[in-house]
Amino acid sequence: MISIIVPTYNEKENIKKLIPAIQRALSKYEHELLVVDDNSPDGTAEVAEKMSGEYPVKVLRRSGKLGLASAVIHGFEHAKGNVLGVIDADLQHPPEYIVDFALAVMNGHDIAVGSRYTRGGKIEGWSMYRSLVSRGAIMLSRPLTNVRDPASGYFFIKRKVIENVSFSPIGYKILLEILAKGSYKNVKEIPYTFKTRKYGKSKLDSREYFNYLKLLCYLYGFRLKMILNERFGQKQQESNLDA
Template sequence: MRPKDLQVSIVIPTYNEAANIGLLVKKIHKSLKANYEIVIVDDSSPDGTGKIAENLSRGFPLRVIHRKGKLGLGSAVLAGFEVARGEVLGVMDADLQHPPDIVPELVKIVNQGADIAIGSRYVPNGGFQNFASIRKLASKLATLAARPLVRVKDPMSGFFFLRRKVVEDVALEPRGYKILLEILVKGKYKEVVEIPYLFADRKLGQSKLDSKVALSFLQHLVVLYFSKTKRFRKFCIVGLTGIFVNMFFLWLLAEVFGLFYLVAGFIAVELSIINNFTWNNIWTFKEAKDPSHVLIKLGKFNLVSLSALVVNMSVLYSFTQFLHIYYLISNLFGIGAAFLWNYTMNARWTWRETQEG
Protein backbone atom coordinates (compact mmCIF):
# COMPACT_ATOMS: atom_id res chain seq x y z
CA MET A 1 0.00 0.00 0.00
CA ARG A 2 1.46 3.39 -0.97
CA PRO A 3 1.78 6.05 1.76
CA LYS A 4 -0.82 8.21 0.06
CA ASP A 5 -3.30 5.35 0.38
CA LEU A 6 -2.94 4.83 4.12
CA GLN A 7 -6.28 3.85 5.61
CA VAL A 8 -7.97 6.43 7.82
CA SER A 9 -9.70 5.64 11.11
CA ILE A 10 -11.89 8.42 12.49
CA VAL A 11 -12.68 8.14 16.18
CA ILE A 12 -15.89 9.85 17.28
CA PRO A 13 -16.74 9.82 21.00
CA THR A 14 -20.46 10.11 21.66
CA TYR A 15 -22.81 10.82 24.53
CA ASN A 16 -26.42 11.73 23.76
CA GLU A 17 -25.81 12.58 20.10
CA ALA A 18 -28.78 10.73 18.59
CA ALA A 19 -29.88 13.86 16.72
CA ASN A 20 -26.48 14.38 15.07
CA ILE A 21 -24.71 11.08 14.52
CA GLY A 22 -26.59 9.91 11.42
CA LEU A 23 -26.06 13.19 9.55
CA LEU A 24 -22.40 13.30 10.55
CA VAL A 25 -21.69 9.77 9.28
CA LYS A 26 -23.34 10.57 5.95
CA LYS A 27 -21.32 13.77 5.57
CA ILE A 28 -18.06 11.98 6.34
CA HIS A 29 -18.87 9.31 3.76
CA LYS A 30 -19.66 11.99 1.19
CA SER A 31 -16.28 13.63 1.87
CA LEU A 32 -14.05 10.53 1.93
CA LYS A 33 -16.07 7.94 -0.06
CA ALA A 34 -13.57 5.09 0.45
CA ASN A 35 -10.50 3.81 2.32
CA TYR A 36 -11.73 4.89 5.74
CA GLU A 37 -13.49 3.57 8.81
CA ILE A 38 -15.39 5.27 11.60
CA VAL A 39 -15.01 4.11 15.18
CA ILE A 40 -17.79 5.40 17.41
CA VAL A 41 -17.13 5.14 21.14
CA ASP A 42 -20.41 5.55 22.99
CA ASP A 43 -20.66 6.00 26.76
CA SER A 44 -24.05 4.34 27.25
CA SER A 45 -26.00 7.30 25.88
CA PRO A 46 -29.51 7.35 27.38
CA ASP A 47 -30.91 8.74 24.12
CA GLY A 48 -29.99 5.61 22.15
CA THR A 49 -26.99 6.99 20.25
CA GLY A 50 -25.23 3.62 20.48
CA LYS A 51 -28.16 1.75 18.92
CA ILE A 52 -28.44 4.29 16.10
CA ALA A 53 -24.72 3.87 15.44
CA GLU A 54 -25.14 0.08 15.27
CA ASN A 55 -27.83 0.52 12.65
CA LEU A 56 -25.57 2.86 10.67
CA SER A 57 -22.85 0.18 10.64
CA ARG A 58 -25.00 -1.83 8.22
CA GLY A 59 -24.56 0.77 5.50
CA PHE A 60 -21.23 2.41 6.30
CA PRO A 61 -17.70 1.27 7.29
CA LEU A 62 -18.39 1.84 10.95
CA ARG A 63 -17.80 0.05 14.22
CA VAL A 64 -19.21 0.83 17.64
CA ILE A 65 -17.59 0.47 21.05
CA HIS A 66 -20.08 0.50 23.92
CA ARG A 67 -18.74 1.59 27.28
CA LYS A 68 -20.52 1.44 30.60
CA GLY A 69 -21.03 4.85 32.09
CA LYS A 70 -19.95 8.37 31.12
CA LEU A 71 -16.17 7.94 31.16
CA GLY A 72 -15.09 11.07 29.28
CA LEU A 73 -13.97 12.10 25.82
CA GLY A 74 -10.23 11.71 26.36
CA SER A 75 -10.41 8.06 27.38
CA ALA A 76 -12.95 7.44 24.62
CA VAL A 77 -10.44 8.64 22.03
CA LEU A 78 -7.80 6.25 23.37
CA ALA A 79 -10.30 3.39 23.38
CA GLY A 80 -10.98 4.15 19.73
CA PHE A 81 -7.27 4.30 18.89
CA GLU A 82 -6.78 0.85 20.41
CA VAL A 83 -9.18 -0.84 17.99
CA ALA A 84 -8.62 1.39 14.95
CA ARG A 85 -7.14 -0.31 11.89
CA GLY A 86 -5.86 2.76 10.06
CA GLU A 87 -2.35 4.16 9.97
CA VAL A 88 -3.89 7.64 10.00
CA LEU A 89 -5.96 8.29 13.12
CA GLY A 90 -8.48 11.11 13.27
CA VAL A 91 -10.62 12.64 16.01
CA MET A 92 -13.70 14.80 15.68
CA ASP A 93 -16.79 15.68 17.67
CA ALA A 94 -20.19 14.14 16.98
CA ASP A 95 -22.12 17.39 17.25
CA LEU A 96 -21.37 18.73 13.73
CA GLN A 97 -19.30 21.59 15.11
CA HIS A 98 -16.34 20.19 13.20
CA PRO A 99 -17.01 20.47 9.42
CA PRO A 100 -16.65 17.06 7.69
CA ASP A 101 -15.91 18.75 4.35
CA ILE A 102 -12.35 19.63 5.41
CA VAL A 103 -11.55 16.09 6.59
CA PRO A 104 -10.03 15.19 3.18
CA GLU A 105 -7.66 18.15 3.44
CA LEU A 106 -6.51 17.12 6.92
CA VAL A 107 -5.97 13.54 5.73
CA LYS A 108 -4.09 14.76 2.66
CA ILE A 109 -1.71 16.80 4.81
CA VAL A 110 -0.81 13.73 6.88
CA ASN A 111 -0.44 11.54 3.80
CA GLN A 112 1.91 14.13 2.30
CA GLY A 113 4.30 13.79 5.23
CA ALA A 114 3.08 15.78 8.21
CA ASP A 115 2.85 13.91 11.51
CA ILE A 116 -0.17 15.84 12.80
CA ALA A 117 -2.79 17.94 11.00
CA ILE A 118 -4.99 20.15 13.15
CA GLY A 119 -8.23 21.93 12.38
CA SER A 120 -7.44 25.30 13.92
CA ARG A 121 -9.59 28.22 15.07
CA TYR A 122 -6.60 30.46 15.68
CA VAL A 123 -4.82 30.62 12.34
CA PRO A 124 -5.83 33.14 9.63
CA ASN A 125 -9.36 32.46 8.31
CA GLY A 126 -10.16 30.26 11.29
CA GLY A 127 -12.53 31.29 14.06
CA PHE A 128 -15.97 30.90 15.58
CA GLN A 129 -19.41 30.98 14.00
CA ASN A 130 -22.48 32.13 15.97
CA PHE A 131 -20.70 31.62 19.26
CA ALA A 132 -21.52 33.39 22.52
CA SER A 133 -18.87 35.87 23.68
CA ILE A 134 -18.40 34.11 27.01
CA ARG A 135 -17.66 30.81 25.24
CA LYS A 136 -15.14 32.53 22.98
CA LEU A 137 -13.45 34.13 25.97
CA ALA A 138 -13.25 30.82 27.83
CA SER A 139 -11.74 29.14 24.76
CA LYS A 140 -9.16 31.87 24.26
CA LEU A 141 -8.12 31.85 27.90
CA ALA A 142 -7.72 28.07 27.90
CA THR A 143 -5.71 28.22 24.68
CA LEU A 144 -3.46 30.99 25.96
CA ALA A 145 -2.79 29.04 29.14
CA ALA A 146 -1.77 25.95 27.13
CA ARG A 147 0.41 27.61 24.50
CA PRO A 148 3.67 27.79 26.50
CA LEU A 149 3.68 23.99 26.48
CA VAL A 150 3.66 23.59 22.69
CA ARG A 151 4.38 25.45 19.44
CA VAL A 152 0.84 25.27 18.14
CA LYS A 153 -1.79 28.00 17.72
CA ASP A 154 -4.76 25.83 18.71
CA PRO A 155 -3.56 23.11 21.11
CA MET A 156 -7.11 22.82 22.50
CA SER A 157 -8.64 21.74 19.20
CA GLY A 158 -10.72 18.58 19.25
CA PHE A 159 -10.43 18.18 15.45
CA PHE A 160 -7.18 16.58 14.27
CA PHE A 161 -5.53 13.74 12.36
CA LEU A 162 -2.18 12.09 13.01
CA ARG A 163 0.07 9.20 12.08
CA ARG A 164 -0.33 6.21 14.36
CA LYS A 165 3.36 6.31 15.27
CA VAL A 166 2.82 9.66 17.04
CA VAL A 167 0.99 7.93 19.90
CA GLU A 168 2.40 4.40 19.63
CA ASP A 169 3.95 3.27 22.94
CA VAL A 170 3.25 6.70 24.45
CA ALA A 171 1.81 6.68 27.98
CA LEU A 172 -1.19 8.99 27.67
CA GLU A 173 -3.28 9.75 30.73
CA PRO A 174 -6.34 11.59 29.45
CA ARG A 175 -8.37 13.80 31.75
CA GLY A 176 -11.64 15.39 30.69
CA TYR A 177 -12.38 16.57 27.19
CA LYS A 178 -9.06 17.63 25.65
CA ILE A 179 -6.55 15.02 24.53
CA LEU A 180 -4.70 16.82 21.71
CA LEU A 181 -2.74 18.92 24.19
CA GLU A 182 -1.40 15.82 25.92
CA ILE A 183 -0.53 14.24 22.57
CA LEU A 184 1.38 17.39 21.60
CA VAL A 185 3.24 17.38 24.92
CA LYS A 186 4.09 13.66 25.00
CA GLY A 187 3.78 12.39 21.42
CA LYS A 188 6.53 11.46 18.93
CA TYR A 189 6.38 13.90 16.03
CA LYS A 190 8.29 16.53 14.07
CA GLU A 191 5.90 18.34 11.74
CA VAL A 192 2.54 19.81 12.71
CA VAL A 193 0.32 21.64 10.21
CA GLU A 194 -2.73 23.71 11.13
CA ILE A 195 -5.50 24.55 8.69
CA PRO A 196 -8.32 27.00 9.40
CA TYR A 197 -11.92 26.15 10.06
CA LEU A 198 -14.93 27.87 11.59
CA PHE A 199 -16.08 26.28 14.83
CA ALA A 200 -19.87 26.43 14.63
CA ASP A 201 -22.29 26.47 17.54
CA ARG A 202 -24.18 23.20 17.88
CA LYS A 203 -27.69 23.17 16.41
CA LEU A 204 -28.98 19.96 17.99
CA GLY A 205 -28.39 18.39 21.38
CA GLN A 206 -26.80 19.91 24.48
CA SER A 207 -23.28 21.07 25.17
CA LYS A 208 -21.21 18.87 27.51
CA LEU A 209 -19.32 21.84 28.97
CA ASP A 210 -19.86 22.22 32.71
CA SER A 211 -17.91 22.98 35.88
CA LYS A 212 -16.56 19.41 36.11
CA VAL A 213 -15.10 19.70 32.60
CA ALA A 214 -13.50 23.05 33.44
CA LEU A 215 -12.01 21.73 36.69
CA SER A 216 -10.71 18.62 34.94
CA PHE A 217 -9.04 20.81 32.32
CA LEU A 218 -7.28 22.93 34.95
CA GLN A 219 -6.06 19.79 36.74
CA HIS A 220 -4.81 18.35 33.48
CA LEU A 221 -3.05 21.57 32.56
CA VAL A 222 -1.22 21.74 35.88
CA VAL A 223 -0.13 18.09 35.57
CA LEU A 224 1.24 18.73 32.06
CA TYR A 225 3.06 21.86 33.18
CA PHE A 226 4.68 19.97 36.03
CA SER A 227 5.71 17.11 33.74
CA LYS A 228 6.92 19.39 30.92
CA THR A 229 8.69 22.38 32.42
CA LYS A 230 11.10 22.77 35.31
CA ARG A 231 10.38 26.49 35.19
CA PHE A 232 6.75 25.93 36.12
CA ARG A 233 7.73 23.85 39.15
CA LYS A 234 10.10 26.59 40.24
CA PHE A 235 7.40 29.21 39.66
CA CYS A 236 5.06 27.27 41.96
CA ILE A 237 7.69 27.03 44.69
CA VAL A 238 8.37 30.76 44.45
CA GLY A 239 4.63 31.38 44.68
CA LEU A 240 4.52 29.47 47.95
CA THR A 241 7.32 31.62 49.39
CA GLY A 242 5.28 34.66 48.34
CA ILE A 243 2.36 33.46 50.43
CA PHE A 244 4.64 33.16 53.47
CA VAL A 245 6.09 36.65 52.88
CA ASN A 246 2.61 38.11 52.48
CA MET A 247 1.27 36.55 55.67
CA PHE A 248 4.36 37.39 57.73
CA PHE A 249 4.47 41.07 56.82
CA LEU A 250 0.70 41.43 57.15
CA TRP A 251 1.01 40.17 60.73
CA LEU A 252 4.15 42.19 61.45
CA LEU A 253 2.83 45.50 60.14
CA ALA A 254 -0.64 45.12 61.65
CA GLU A 255 0.17 43.50 65.00
CA VAL A 256 3.64 44.84 65.82
CA PHE A 257 3.64 48.24 64.11
CA GLY A 258 -0.09 48.87 64.51
CA LEU A 259 -0.91 49.74 60.90
CA PHE A 260 -4.53 49.53 59.72
CA TYR A 261 -4.95 46.01 58.33
CA LEU A 262 -5.87 47.16 54.80
CA VAL A 263 -2.79 49.39 54.62
CA ALA A 264 -0.70 46.54 56.02
CA GLY A 265 -2.27 44.20 53.49
CA PHE A 266 -1.41 46.47 50.56
CA ILE A 267 2.23 46.73 51.67
CA ALA A 268 2.41 42.99 52.32
CA VAL A 269 1.10 42.24 48.82
CA GLU A 270 3.72 44.48 47.22
CA LEU A 271 6.48 42.95 49.34
CA SER A 272 5.36 39.46 48.29
CA ILE A 273 5.40 40.61 44.65
CA ILE A 274 8.95 41.91 45.06
CA ASN A 275 9.93 38.63 46.75
CA ASN A 276 8.42 36.57 43.93
CA PHE A 277 10.01 38.74 41.27
CA THR A 278 13.44 38.50 42.87
CA TRP A 279 13.43 34.72 43.12
CA ASN A 280 11.91 34.26 39.67
CA ASN A 281 14.52 36.59 38.20
CA ILE A 282 17.54 34.88 39.78
CA TRP A 283 16.23 31.30 39.76
CA THR A 284 13.12 30.46 37.73
CA PHE A 285 14.02 32.50 34.64
CA LYS A 286 17.76 32.85 35.20
CA GLU A 287 18.49 31.50 31.70
CA ALA A 288 16.17 33.98 29.98
CA LYS A 289 18.01 36.17 27.50
CA ASP A 290 15.86 39.28 27.92
CA PRO A 291 18.30 42.26 28.20
CA SER A 292 15.74 44.59 29.85
CA HIS A 293 16.76 46.44 33.03
CA VAL A 294 15.68 44.76 36.24
CA LEU A 295 13.38 47.67 37.15
CA ILE A 296 11.57 47.36 33.81
CA LYS A 297 11.05 43.66 34.48
CA LEU A 298 9.78 44.47 37.97
CA GLY A 299 7.29 46.92 36.49
CA LYS A 300 6.10 44.28 34.04
CA PHE A 301 5.83 41.76 36.85
CA ASN A 302 3.63 44.14 38.82
CA LEU A 303 1.40 44.76 35.80
CA VAL A 304 1.04 41.02 35.21
CA SER A 305 0.10 40.53 38.85
CA LEU A 306 -2.55 43.23 38.53
CA SER A 307 -3.89 41.70 35.31
CA ALA A 308 -4.05 38.31 37.04
CA LEU A 309 -6.40 39.86 39.58
CA VAL A 310 -8.59 41.02 36.68
CA VAL A 311 -8.54 37.48 35.24
CA ASN A 312 -9.53 36.05 38.62
CA MET A 313 -12.45 38.44 39.01
CA SER A 314 -13.56 37.98 35.38
CA VAL A 315 -13.69 34.21 35.72
CA LEU A 316 -15.46 34.48 39.07
CA TYR A 317 -18.12 36.77 37.59
CA SER A 318 -18.52 34.95 34.27
CA PHE A 319 -18.75 31.44 35.69
CA THR A 320 -21.18 32.53 38.40
CA GLN A 321 -23.32 34.84 36.27
CA PHE A 322 -23.46 32.98 32.96
CA LEU A 323 -22.62 29.34 33.71
CA HIS A 324 -24.54 29.41 37.03
CA ILE A 325 -21.70 27.80 38.98
CA TYR A 326 -21.62 28.27 42.76
CA TYR A 327 -19.48 31.34 43.46
CA LEU A 328 -16.93 29.59 45.70
CA ILE A 329 -16.32 26.99 42.98
CA SER A 330 -16.12 29.78 40.40
CA ASN A 331 -13.50 31.46 42.54
CA LEU A 332 -11.37 28.30 42.51
CA PHE A 333 -11.48 28.38 38.72
CA GLY A 334 -10.57 32.06 38.89
CA ILE A 335 -7.57 31.41 41.12
CA GLY A 336 -6.36 28.60 38.84
CA ALA A 337 -6.85 30.69 35.71
CA ALA A 338 -5.09 33.69 37.31
CA PHE A 339 -2.12 31.56 38.34
CA LEU A 340 -1.71 30.09 34.85
CA TRP A 341 -2.16 33.56 33.35
CA ASN A 342 0.52 34.85 35.71
CA TYR A 343 2.99 32.19 34.66
CA THR A 344 2.18 32.45 30.95
CA MET A 345 2.44 36.23 30.74
CA ASN A 346 5.61 36.41 32.80
CA ALA A 347 7.21 33.69 30.69
CA ARG A 348 6.19 35.32 27.42
CA TRP A 349 6.44 39.01 28.29
CA THR A 350 8.36 39.82 31.48
CA TRP A 351 11.23 37.44 30.64
CA ARG A 352 10.30 36.88 26.97
CA GLU A 353 10.54 33.11 27.09
CA THR A 354 7.84 31.29 25.07
CA GLN A 355 8.78 27.66 25.64
CA GLU A 356 11.28 25.63 27.55
CA GLY A 357 13.45 23.39 25.47
Protein backbone atom coordinates in the same frame (compact mmCIF):
# COMPACT_ATOMS: atom_id res chain seq x y z
CA MET B 1 -6.39 3.06 5.93
CA ILE B 2 -7.91 6.11 7.57
CA SER B 3 -9.59 5.57 10.94
CA ILE B 4 -12.01 8.23 12.18
CA ILE B 5 -12.78 8.29 15.91
CA VAL B 6 -16.10 9.82 16.97
CA PRO B 7 -16.68 9.99 20.76
CA THR B 8 -20.39 10.20 21.55
CA TYR B 9 -22.76 10.83 24.42
CA ASN B 10 -26.41 11.61 23.60
CA GLU B 11 -25.82 12.52 19.95
CA LYS B 12 -28.59 10.46 18.35
CA GLU B 13 -29.81 13.11 15.90
CA ASN B 14 -26.34 14.31 14.98
CA ILE B 15 -24.84 10.87 14.34
CA LYS B 16 -27.53 10.21 11.72
CA LYS B 17 -26.18 13.11 9.70
CA LEU B 18 -22.48 12.79 10.52
CA ILE B 19 -21.95 9.21 9.36
CA PRO B 20 -23.19 9.80 5.78
CA ALA B 21 -21.25 13.08 5.63
CA ILE B 22 -17.99 11.33 6.56
CA GLN B 23 -18.71 8.62 3.98
CA ARG B 24 -19.18 11.25 1.26
CA ALA B 25 -15.96 13.00 2.26
CA LEU B 26 -13.88 9.81 2.24
CA SER B 27 -15.62 7.85 -0.51
CA LYS B 28 -12.36 7.64 -2.53
CA TYR B 29 -10.29 6.37 0.38
CA GLU B 30 -10.23 3.18 2.41
CA HIS B 31 -11.56 4.14 5.81
CA GLU B 32 -13.39 3.06 8.93
CA LEU B 33 -15.49 5.00 11.43
CA LEU B 34 -15.30 4.10 15.11
CA VAL B 35 -18.13 5.46 17.23
CA VAL B 36 -17.05 5.31 20.87
CA ASP B 37 -20.22 5.67 22.90
CA ASP B 38 -20.34 6.27 26.65
CA ASN B 39 -23.61 4.39 27.24
CA SER B 40 -25.81 7.17 25.83
CA PRO B 41 -29.34 6.90 27.23
CA ASP B 42 -30.80 8.43 24.06
CA GLY B 43 -29.84 5.40 21.94
CA THR B 44 -26.92 6.89 20.01
CA ALA B 45 -25.10 3.54 19.89
CA GLU B 46 -28.17 1.72 18.59
CA VAL B 47 -28.62 4.25 15.78
CA ALA B 48 -24.96 3.93 14.76
CA GLU B 49 -25.13 0.13 14.83
CA LYS B 50 -28.15 0.14 12.52
CA MET B 51 -26.21 2.29 10.07
CA SER B 52 -23.26 -0.13 10.07
CA GLY B 53 -25.03 -2.24 7.46
CA GLU B 54 -24.66 0.59 4.95
CA TYR B 55 -21.55 2.39 6.19
CA PRO B 56 -18.11 1.21 7.47
CA VAL B 57 -19.05 1.86 11.10
CA LYS B 58 -17.95 0.03 14.21
CA VAL B 59 -19.53 0.91 17.56
CA LEU B 60 -17.48 0.61 20.74
CA ARG B 61 -19.76 0.71 23.78
CA ARG B 62 -18.40 1.77 27.14
CA SER B 63 -19.94 1.19 30.54
CA GLY B 64 -20.67 4.82 31.40
CA LYS B 65 -19.82 8.47 30.87
CA LEU B 66 -16.05 8.08 31.14
CA GLY B 67 -14.98 11.21 29.27
CA LEU B 68 -14.18 12.36 25.76
CA ALA B 69 -10.39 12.16 26.01
CA SER B 70 -10.42 8.57 27.24
CA ALA B 71 -12.98 7.72 24.52
CA VAL B 72 -10.56 8.96 21.87
CA ILE B 73 -7.71 6.87 23.29
CA HIS B 74 -10.05 3.86 23.41
CA GLY B 75 -10.82 4.43 19.75
CA PHE B 76 -7.14 4.67 18.84
CA GLU B 77 -6.52 1.33 20.55
CA HIS B 78 -9.15 -0.36 18.38
CA ALA B 79 -8.42 1.45 15.11
CA LYS B 80 -6.84 -0.33 12.14
CA GLY B 81 -5.57 2.69 10.24
CA ASN B 82 -2.16 4.33 10.17
CA VAL B 83 -3.89 7.70 9.81
CA LEU B 84 -6.05 8.48 12.84
CA GLY B 85 -8.63 11.25 12.87
CA VAL B 86 -10.85 12.70 15.58
CA ILE B 87 -14.08 14.62 15.01
CA ASP B 88 -16.87 15.57 17.39
CA ALA B 89 -20.30 14.09 16.76
CA ASP B 90 -22.20 17.36 17.26
CA LEU B 91 -21.60 18.68 13.70
CA GLN B 92 -19.71 21.70 15.02
CA HIS B 93 -16.71 20.28 13.16
CA PRO B 94 -17.65 20.45 9.46
CA PRO B 95 -16.91 16.98 8.01
CA GLU B 96 -16.07 18.36 4.57
CA TYR B 97 -12.63 19.31 5.93
CA ILE B 98 -11.75 15.68 6.65
CA VAL B 99 -10.02 15.10 3.31
CA ASP B 100 -7.80 18.17 3.86
CA PHE B 101 -6.68 16.79 7.22
CA ALA B 102 -6.15 13.26 5.93
CA LEU B 103 -4.14 14.41 2.91
CA ALA B 104 -1.96 16.67 5.06
CA VAL B 105 -0.99 13.67 7.20
CA MET B 106 -0.69 11.28 4.25
CA ASN B 107 1.59 13.75 2.44
CA GLY B 108 4.16 14.24 5.16
CA HIS B 109 2.81 16.10 8.18
CA ASP B 110 2.75 14.21 11.48
CA ILE B 111 -0.27 16.10 12.83
CA ALA B 112 -2.99 18.17 11.16
CA VAL B 113 -5.03 20.38 13.49
CA GLY B 114 -8.32 22.07 12.72
CA SER B 115 -7.64 25.58 13.94
CA ARG B 116 -10.12 28.24 14.95
CA TYR B 117 -7.33 30.67 15.71
CA THR B 118 -5.06 30.60 12.68
CA ARG B 119 -5.68 32.95 9.77
CA GLY B 120 -8.97 32.00 8.11
CA GLY B 121 -10.37 30.21 11.16
CA LYS B 122 -13.68 31.36 12.63
CA ILE B 123 -16.16 30.61 15.42
CA GLU B 124 -19.91 30.99 15.02
CA GLY B 125 -22.28 32.05 17.77
CA TRP B 126 -20.00 32.29 20.80
CA SER B 127 -20.61 34.78 23.58
CA MET B 128 -17.86 37.17 24.64
CA TYR B 129 -17.50 35.16 27.88
CA ARG B 130 -16.91 31.86 26.10
CA SER B 131 -14.48 33.49 23.68
CA LEU B 132 -12.46 34.93 26.56
CA VAL B 133 -12.43 31.59 28.40
CA SER B 134 -11.22 29.81 25.27
CA ARG B 135 -8.46 32.36 24.61
CA GLY B 136 -7.40 32.20 28.26
CA ALA B 137 -7.23 28.40 28.17
CA ILE B 138 -4.95 28.52 25.15
CA MET B 139 -2.69 31.14 26.75
CA LEU B 140 -2.24 28.84 29.75
CA SER B 141 -1.01 26.07 27.45
CA ARG B 142 1.58 28.22 25.63
CA PRO B 143 4.62 26.87 27.55
CA LEU B 144 3.64 23.37 26.38
CA THR B 145 3.19 24.00 22.63
CA ASN B 146 3.28 26.72 20.01
CA VAL B 147 0.28 25.30 18.15
CA ARG B 148 -2.28 28.10 17.91
CA ASP B 149 -5.29 25.92 18.75
CA PRO B 150 -4.07 23.10 21.03
CA ALA B 151 -7.57 22.82 22.51
CA SER B 152 -9.04 21.76 19.17
CA GLY B 153 -11.06 18.57 19.12
CA TYR B 154 -10.72 18.22 15.34
CA PHE B 155 -7.38 16.72 14.28
CA PHE B 156 -5.57 13.93 12.45
CA ILE B 157 -2.29 12.22 13.33
CA LYS B 158 0.02 9.52 12.08
CA ARG B 159 -0.16 6.45 14.28
CA LYS B 160 3.56 6.67 15.03
CA VAL B 161 2.94 9.95 16.90
CA ILE B 162 1.33 8.06 19.79
CA GLU B 163 3.13 4.72 19.61
CA ASN B 164 4.64 3.74 22.98
CA VAL B 165 3.09 6.81 24.62
CA SER B 166 1.32 6.34 27.95
CA PHE B 167 -1.68 8.65 28.29
CA SER B 168 -3.56 9.86 31.34
CA PRO B 169 -6.63 11.33 29.61
CA ILE B 170 -8.42 14.01 31.62
CA GLY B 171 -11.55 15.80 30.45
CA TYR B 172 -11.96 16.81 26.81
CA LYS B 173 -8.62 18.10 25.54
CA ILE B 174 -6.74 15.04 24.37
CA LEU B 175 -4.90 16.92 21.61
CA LEU B 176 -2.96 18.94 24.17
CA GLU B 177 -1.67 15.76 25.81
CA ILE B 178 -0.70 14.37 22.40
CA LEU B 179 1.20 17.57 21.61
CA ALA B 180 2.97 17.45 24.98
CA LYS B 181 3.89 13.75 24.86
CA GLY B 182 3.78 12.59 21.25
CA SER B 183 6.65 11.87 18.85
CA TYR B 184 6.40 14.28 15.92
CA LYS B 185 8.33 16.88 13.94
CA ASN B 186 5.79 18.98 12.07
CA VAL B 187 2.24 20.16 12.59
CA LYS B 188 -0.05 21.72 10.00
CA GLU B 189 -2.87 23.93 11.25
CA ILE B 190 -5.83 24.06 8.88
CA PRO B 191 -8.32 26.90 9.41
CA TYR B 192 -11.99 25.99 9.68
CA THR B 193 -15.23 27.51 10.93
CA PHE B 194 -16.47 26.09 14.22
CA LYS B 195 -20.24 25.78 13.78
CA THR B 196 -23.10 26.28 16.22
CA ARG B 197 -24.82 23.19 17.60
CA LYS B 198 -28.30 22.46 16.18
CA TYR B 199 -29.22 19.23 17.98
CA GLY B 200 -28.57 18.06 21.53
CA LYS B 201 -26.88 19.83 24.41
CA SER B 202 -23.30 20.92 24.96
CA LYS B 203 -21.31 18.83 27.46
CA LEU B 204 -19.09 21.77 28.39
CA ASP B 205 -19.62 22.88 31.98
CA SER B 206 -17.69 24.05 35.05
CA ARG B 207 -16.48 20.52 35.70
CA GLU B 208 -14.74 20.46 32.32
CA TYR B 209 -13.06 23.80 33.07
CA PHE B 210 -11.71 22.23 36.25
CA ASN B 211 -10.60 19.14 34.33
CA TYR B 212 -8.67 21.34 31.93
CA LEU B 213 -6.80 22.95 34.82
CA LYS B 214 -6.04 19.47 36.18
CA LEU B 215 -4.71 18.47 32.77
CA LEU B 216 -2.47 21.54 32.63
CA CYS B 217 -1.04 20.80 36.08
CA TYR B 218 -0.38 17.21 35.09
CA LEU B 219 1.31 18.16 31.81
CA TYR B 220 3.44 20.86 33.44
CA GLY B 221 4.58 18.25 35.97
CA PHE B 222 5.30 15.81 33.15
CA ARG B 223 7.32 18.41 31.24
CA LEU B 224 9.29 19.40 34.36
CA LYS B 225 10.12 15.76 35.06
CA MET B 226 11.41 15.35 31.50
CA ILE B 227 13.62 18.44 31.83
CA LEU B 228 15.05 17.28 35.15
CA ASN B 229 15.69 13.78 33.81
CA GLU B 230 17.49 15.20 30.77
CA ARG B 231 19.69 17.46 32.91
CA PHE B 232 20.45 14.71 35.41
CA GLY B 233 21.27 12.31 32.60
CA GLN B 234 23.56 14.85 30.96
CA LYS B 235 25.39 15.54 34.22
CA GLN B 236 25.72 11.82 34.88
CA GLN B 237 27.17 11.33 31.42
CA GLU B 238 29.68 14.17 31.95
CA SER B 239 30.64 12.67 35.31
CA ASN B 240 31.31 9.30 33.72
CA LEU B 241 33.50 10.92 31.08
CA ASP B 242 35.54 12.74 33.75
CA ALA B 243 36.02 9.59 35.80
